[in-house]
Structures are given as structure tokens and as C-alpha cells.
Amino acid sequence: MAASHGDLRHLLPGNYKRQIADWLEEDCPSLDYGGFVVGESEGEARLLGKSQGIIAGVPFFDEVFSQLGCSIEWHVKEGTRLPANTITHCATVRGPVRKILLGERVALNILARCSGIASKASSMLSALRAQGWTGILAGTRKTTPGFRVVEKYGILVGGADPHRHDLSHMTMLKDNHVWACANNGAAAGGKTNPESIAAAIPKAVAAAKAAGGFATKVEVEVRSLEEADAAIGAGADVVMLDNFTPEGVRVAAKTLKESWKGKGRSFLVEVSGGLTEENAAAYACPDVDILSTSSIHQGTGIVDFSLKVSLR
Known part of the structure; x- marks a missing residue:
């Protein structure tokens, strides 16, 4: 805090x-x-x-x-x-x-x-905390234009983490970034197959690390274990499990932590997508490091x- x-x-x-x-x-x-x-x-x-x-x-x-x-x-x-x-x-x-x-x-x-x-x-x-979870609760960048500094400040006073403050604070690669990177320079009309999006993640992570250097962390939004593994293997610092079910989160987070243990890759698991005070406890488990939500500052x-x- x-x-x-x-x-x-x-x-x-x-x-x-x-x-x-x-x-x-x-x-x-x-x-x-x-x-x-x-x-x-x-x-x-x-x-x-x-x-x-x-x-x-x-x-x-x-x-x-x-x-x-x-x-x-x-x-x-x-x-x-x-x-x-x-x-x-x-x-x-x-x-x-x-x-x-x-x-x-x-x-x-x-x-x-x-x-x-x-x-x-x-x-x-x-x-x-009452459920015994010791991880990080964070806000998101879904803030009010012109009022962000006040909203992020309120999050800090409340004891939560402000997450990133702007696009220059950590690199977050969402699905649109990966899609655009994968199709950059493709032949006219060519598009990446949804099933092969995991194959495009390493290229996007490499580009982000080349631009941000050693001082800028890279986070990748993922929709599956395959995409998460691709991101971690490429050197992502954080993988965000986006819109997983509570059970899906527990299985995915545990699988990732166990499968990458001892392989020289340090990463955090973040969970996001529709989290509220009413349902967040269902997603909180020992293998999840961060829960991020806009519900602590939006509405x-x-x-x-x-x-x-x-x-x-």
C-alpha cells in the first residue's frame, strides 16, 4: 500500500x-x-x-x-x-x-x-483479503479523460494498485495489437487465422521489447493456455487471462505456474474481465497474482x- x-x-x-x-x-x-x-x-x-x-x-x-x-x-x-x-x-x-x-x-x-x-x-x-487472497487488486485504464490523475489517486488512497497510468507506462499487448502486428506487411486481403494467433504473439512481444528496452515491462492479453505459453516463452512479464470463467482461471493459472516452474521464466498472472466486488472472490486463488477491474473507479x-x- x-x-x-x-x-x-x-x-x-x-x-x-x-x-x-x-x-x-x-x-x-x-x-x-x-x-x-x-x-x-x-x-x-x-x-x-x-x-x-x-x-x-x-x-x-x-x-x-x-x-x-x-x-x-x-x-x-x-x-x-x-x-x-x-x-x-x-x-x-x-x-x-x-x-x-x-x-x-x-x-x-x-x-x-x-x-x-x-x-x-x-x-x-x-x-x-477476508477470503485469504494476498495478491494485488488493480484499477484499469478505463478512466475519465481529463480526470485520470484524480481517479488513480483515489485508487491509491483506497489501498489498491493503480496499474498503468497511460500508454507509456508498461506495454500492454491486447488482441488488436497482436492482430495488427501479425498482419503488418501481409499481402492485400490477407488476415491471420484466429487459430494461429498464438504464433503471432512472439513477434509482437519481440517488437515491444525492442522499443521499450529493459526498463519497460510487457504484458500480453491471452484467451487460452496456448496463447499464454507463447507469451511467456517470448519473454512477457505479465499474462492477462481475459474473460476466463472462475474455474478456467484456477486451472489455467495453476497449469502455467507449474509448467514453467524452474524454466527460467519469471512472470505474473493477471485476471481481468467483468470483475466486481460481488464476483471477484471466485477468481482469487493462490496462483493468480493480480485482479484488475474498472469497477473500483467506473460507476x-x-x-x-x-x-x-x-x-x-
Whole structure:
């Protein structure tokens, strides 16, 4: 768990501050009519947590108000689990009331969504740990364009693995990559036979390793043991068993680990495809190293927060 090794905000790239500036501009692109009504009165606002969940997104919340010239005093730490049926005073924002209200909705939207993702990731991971599984729960790249850094951050706060952040972070060869590589330069109208896709995997892996060098891992999505063996034999670092049944996963993962034991090939087995908190335990077994799912960041709920303003 990354959070146990230090402050997660130190992972954030500098461009997240530009994104927040863009989001503030999106919310008030011209005249601030509400701000005109409020004027320049100084005040403060209490950030209230109103539903159960884990607080995540503190650096983004802070940056919103920092750009507006406000200060924040936090009364709880990021990663704190808010209790159900209780209103928790999480932080106090101080500054011109007009500026507090200017950043209110942007800050709350980010915090609510990021906290919802952290809560979902933590809940699913806890369910898997309760089954005795010790592997890695990871998110996927099915993130919201422009909001990826917030979603990946929430996954980390929730204790799960963010997986790869973008196309430059590890090379993942999915079926389309292998198909395209296999048919690259083929005669007009020629196509690789579906039954021979395993034969095309080594070419794709070799090309990926040539481009990425020693520092970039290669993962291959596979649909069968034959394809998995081809990927491992070609030097893939990770094989993803995609859309296997729970029983199929158990058989395939065990077979791969046993058949390649002592042959000088080190690899991880990842399982993906339709995993949710309700069914993930059925896929968790000792020979599976990673379960990856979009369900911990796509379509998740939120943690409810509000800001209540008072004048000084």
C-alpha cells in the first residue's frame, strides 16, 4: 500500500495544478454573479462529511482554494474512514467568502468522487483479503479523460494498485495489437487465422521489447493456455487471462505456474474481465497474482460532503 510509505501528494505531477485552473475556469468562464452579491467579506466554511466512506483527494481540494487565495485547516487525515449516520467536521476553509463560494463546487465534486473511488477500492480489497487472497487488486485504464490523475489517486488512497497510468507506462499487448502486428506487411486481403494467433504473439512481444528496452515491462492479453505459453516463452512479464470463467482461471493459472516452474521464466498472472466486488472472490486463488477491474473507479458512488459558510 503506497500510502504507508509516505505522503501520496508527492506522487502528483505538476500539471494537475493546471488542470484545476482549467476546471475553475470551466465553472466560471465569465461573470461571477453570485460573487457580486457576496462581496469581499472575510469568512470561513466548515467542510462536513455526511456519509460513510474514506476521505481522498485532499491535495486537489487544497489546490482549488490555494489558487483562490484561501487557506485550509484539516481536522482529519486523508485516508480516514468517516462513520455512517454521523456528520464529521473534516476541515475549515478561510478566506474571502466570494472566493470560497467560487471554489466550492469544483472542490466538492473532486473530493466526493475521489473519496468514492477510494472507498470502493478499499471495500473490494477488504473482501478479497477476508477470503485469504494476498495478491494485488488493480484499477484499469478505463478512466475519465481529463480526470485520470484524480481517479488513480483515489485508487491509491483506497489501498489498491493503480496499474498503468497511460500508454507509456508498461506495454500492454491486447488482441488488436497482436492482430495488427501479425498482419503488418501481409499481402492485400490477407488476415491471420484466429487459430494461429498464438504464433503471432512472439513477434509482437519481440517488437515491444525492442522499443521499450529493459526498463519497460510487457504484458500480453491471452484467451487460452496456448496463447499464454507463447507469451511467456517470448519473454512477457505479465499474462492477462481475459474473460476466463472462475474455474478456467484456477486451472489455467495453476497449469502455467507449474509448467514453467524452474524454466527460467519469471512472470505474473493477471485476471481481468467483468470483475466486481460481488464476483471477484471466485477468481482469487493462490496462483493468480493480480485482479484488475474498472469497477473500483467506473460507476462508483460518492462520499457526500458540503461546505457551510459563516462570516468572521
